[in-house]
Amino acid sequence: MLLLKLFIFFSFFSSTFSHDPHPLPRPLIIQxxxxxxxxxxxxxxxxxxxxxxxxxxVEANNLSPWKxxxxxxxxxxxxxxxGRGYEMDLERVSKEAGVYANTLELSRDGKDVWIFDIDETLLSNLPYYVEHGYGLEIFDPIEFDKWVQRGTAPAIEPSLQLYEKVLDLGFKIFLLTGRNEQHRLITIENLTKAGFRRWDKLILRGREHHGKLATVFKSEKRSEMVEEGYRILGNSGDQWSDLLGAAASSRSFKLPNPMYYIP
Amino acid sequence: MLLLKLFIFFSFFSSTFSHDPHPLPRPLIIQxxxxxxxxxxxxxxxxxxxxxxxxxxVEANNLSPWKxxxxxxxxxxxxxxxGRGYEMDLERVSKEAGVYANTLELSRDGKDVWIFDIDETLLSNLPYYVEHGYGLEIFDPIEFDKWVQRGTAPAIEPSLQLYEKVLDLGFKIFLLTGRNEQHRLITIENLTKAGFRRWDKLILRGREHHGKLATVFKSEKRSEMVEEGYRILGNSGDQWSDLLGAAASSRSFKLPNPMYYIP
Structure with missing residues (x-):
């Protein structure tokens, strides 16, 4: 945009020079x-x-799968x-989830669960996406895996605050992520380094779930929880595939993510 | 804001006059x-x-019920x-729904259904809300009923285009609205006047459904459709209570509505 403006500016300037019999009128004002x-x-x-x-x-889930x-x-x-936009949205969704969590009467039988997704929910891959066009480049799983293996993704601070709150309230925390089982150790290391201090289950995508849509994989895992007698009272995720499908949570919280879409 | 700026402007002006030994310096520039x-x-x-x-x-369904x-x-x-914002969002959701509808292979047995909500989905109550603070006033059911009884709500044009398209593609159209059964006649009159030319069912809230949450009422009605062998392939509504719950559609389209919330 700036370039375009400069181009137009200099176009007028040069036309002033080439056709005007008084090339530099005083005062020199170019309009x-x-x-x-x-x-x-x-x-x-x-x-x-x-x-x-x-x-x-994107956020209302109205789009067809996009790449x-x-x-x-x-x-x-x-x-x-x-800028402030993303931060503000993260803060709001964390606050709303916290208000909701506070209203719940937990049954203290160890069966009240809050589910968190990991990427763009607890941990931020923004440093990776800054280097890869904020979602303009087609997703490159090999490059992204290298980034994951560094284990340096920072915490999403408002999510960390919510995490602490639901822990303190007495929820069991289940982490349900589309990351592969092979990334278990580095994921634990990264989460710990980022300040997430404990959880009750960390469910990654095992070999038997390869090739399944995230919605299907996560629905199956939630259904297993329900079969085991857990009550899923809250679910935080940046993708609708974290939140929709079978055994959906009583309330779901959609974190913003305009950079990529996982079906 | 303009008044404040003018006030500050004239404050400086008057202080220039009262204290400066050279009340009108040249050039006269007031900063x-x-x-x-x-x-x-x-x-x-x-x-x-x-x-x-x-x-x-609001649109990502992250808020607690709000009044x-x-x-x-x-x-x-x-x-x-x-302004353009609302119009643009309506056009986009209609277009996305149309693209999706086009991709479906209908089975031509008369069982493929698209559900539409009415208020803020097919018909616009914006003329009413312009007079009632765009949602800043607490909802007044008596005043709103008077507006409904006038039967003059205009069509939401992008929705009318989608409506025509899904009709032409061969879907059955079911209208599922939280309006009361007592408004059936005026609703038919209004829809017809606004250009909606035919539908297969118009389901309003009967006496037996009073006091139920919209999510419950609409889930029950969708479940009945499924029991009758219908396949709900598309669902358009401006409230999450139009879209979530039992017998949810294969795909749902959330129209924008920042003015009111129906649980």
């Missing part, structure tokens, strides 16, 4: 054609509205993810 | 204290971000509802 700034703003505003609308469609973010929304999503 | 414009923008931007975040929480919109977001929601 945009009337209203051109307004047009830029309108274009910016329209694009911003379109990208906000796309993001809402990359819209190219024209790259700047918008970068601003959202690295 | 805001450094950064004051930036502060105004920051305040505006922060509020806008907060209200966008609230709207995101009125946040007071500070009135201007934001008014702008959204009457």
């Amino acid at each position: 945009y054609p009337e209203g051109i700034e307004t047009h830029f703003h309108e274009f910016d505003d329209e694009l911003k509205s379109q990208c906000t609308s796309w993001r809402f469609a 990359t973010i819209p190219e024209e929304c790259l700047g918008y999503i970068k601003d959202y993810m690295t | 805001y204290p450094e950064g004051i414009e930036t502060h105004f923008h920051e305040f505006d931007d922060e509020l806008k971000s907060q209200c966008t975040s609230w709207r995101f929480a 009125t919109i946040p007071e500070e977001c009135l201007g934001y929601i008014k702008d959204y509802m009457t």
Whole structure:
């Protein structure tokens, strides 16, 4: 955008030079054609509205499976993810979940469960996505696995606060993640380093679940919990595939994620 | 905001007059204290971000039941509802639903169903809410009933386009609404006037369903459809209580509605 403005600016400048019999009139004032700034703003505003609308469609689960973010929304999503927007949304969902958790009367039989997803729910892969176009690049599982193996994903702070709260309230915490079983050790190491101090189950995707949609895998795992007598009272995840399907939680909390989609 | 700016502007002006030995220096340039414009923008931007975040929480179903919109977001929601934002979101959800409908192979046995909610899905009550603070006033069922009885709610155009499309594709259309049975005739009249040309069932809330949550009422009605052998392939509604619960549709489409919440 800045480049375009500069280009137009210099175009007028050069036309001033080449055709005007008084190439440098005093005072030297070079004006945009009337209203051109307004047009830029309108274009910016329209694009911003379109990208906000796309993001809402993501968060309301209205979109068909998508593989990359819209190219024209790259700047918008970068601003959202690295600015106040993402942080604010994370804080709000954590707060709402906490308010809900507080209202529940737990039965103290060790069967009240809160489920957390891991990636973009407890741990942030934003440092990876900053280097990979915020979801503009097609997902590269090999590169992403390398990042996971570093075990340096930071905590999502508002989620850590919720985590502490539901632990203190007496919930059992089950971590249910699409990460592969082979990443168990590094995942434990990363979670611990990021401040997540204890959990009751860490369920990763074993060999027998390869190739299943996340919705199916997670629904099966939740159904097993229910069969074992657990009550799933809360569920936090950044993907609708964390939340929808069989044995859904009494209440689900959708964390924002405009960077990728897992069916 | 403008008044405040003018006030500050004239405050500086008058102080220039009263204390300066050269009341009208040349050139006459009156400056805001450094950064004051930036502060105004920051305040505006922060509020806008907060209200966008609230709207995101509504659309992702993260909020506890709420009765009125946040007071500070009135201007934001008014702008959204009457500007391009709402329109854009309606168009997107209609388009996405249409794309999905096109991909389905219907079985031509008359059992493929698309469910539509009515208020804020097919018909717009925006003219009513414009007069009632865009959701800032507590819902008044008597006043709202009077509005419904006028039968003048306009069509939501993108929904009408989707409606036509799914009809043409051969779906059965079931209208499932929380409106009371006593409004059946005026509802038919209003729908017809707004251009909705035919449907296969119009299910309103009868006396036996009074006092039930919308989620329960609608889940029961969907379950009956499934028992009768219908396949619910699509469901369009502006409330999560239109979409969640038993016998959920294969895919659901959440229309935007930041003005009110029905549990």
